[in-house]
Amino acid sequence: MATDHIIPLSQGGSHDKTNLCQACYRCNAFKGTFTHAFDALTEQVVPLYHPKQQVWAEHFAWTSDGLQIVGLTAQGRATIAALRMNDPWVTQARQIWILAGIHPPLD
Secondary structure, three states, rough: OOOOOOOHHOOOOEEEEEEEEEEHHHHHHHHOOOOOEEEEEOOOEOOOOOOOOOHHHHHEEEOOOOOOOEOOOOHHHHHHHHHHHOOHHHHHHHHHHHOOOOOOOOO
């Protein structure tokens, strides 16, 4: 896990705990300094999901097999695409986590 600046320092974000969250290193790397991303369904650029201000379950859901995350909103879909949250590497890891009984998360 990596500590991520929700609003990057380069865009006026701070080191305050309200602007920090935990992210896997891949999501952190793909997010970079982005705060917005393209939603293919609405064809609009929208803000990325904000984990301190929004509820995960309002923007995302797990597929029935627990392998992929589905975007329920434009922000959810754009965040999934931008952070590559369903790429093959992550999906394979989730398969292992399911076999180990530690996925999907309970909350």
